[in-house]
Amino acid sequence: GDSVTQMEGPVTLSEEAFLTINCTYTATGYPSLFWYVQYPGEGLQLLLKATKADDKGSNKGFEATYRKETTSFHLEKGSVQVSDSAVYFCALRGVREGSNYKLTFGKGTLLTVNP
């Protein structure tokens, strides 16, 4: 079945540092890929997405590129802020009949940014 593997946290950075959170996936065909963010005490919200190979999703200074050849969708930000402290989830929507209605999530990566 479909699966998502993301780097385990927690990740602790200083403000203005560069961020990478790795995400790789296993799925047939060309799934849609997502990054969701969960701020403390809140539900998840969509951060960015990509629906086909080589697409780059971007939002709030975060970027991720859909790499079919490496089955990856790594999240990056050039300069993190304290307000970016949150849990980040990589997710995919598969294309197989019977499972294409749902999202498969990674386990989440806790990011803490210190001033």
Place this chain on the structure above:
Amino acid sequence: DVKVTQSSRYLVKRTGEKVFLECVQDMDHENMFWYRQDPGLGLRLIYFSYDVKMKEKGDIPEGYSVSREKKERFSLILESASTNQTSMYLCASRVAGGSHEQFFGPGTRLTVL
């Protein structure tokens, strides 16, 4: 502004009690979901409803049931709560056939003693 609300942020129940978790969305979405979130396990799908009175089991339906009598409301029921159901429960909704973005509620942290 899109909105998914959950009836409680925090809930404490005793083993064996029947528990109802309510979720309401105001976006006229056809699809609604219930997940549980546990540290180190991420989000796991409990049940999915693709329309009123329609439901499908997710990855971990054991010990849970659901009800969708109205389009905007999706209820998760724990018939007889157990301590291993202590968790954060998240509800989500999305429009059918759309971008597949799911909109999440703030979550209910349930503790079963």
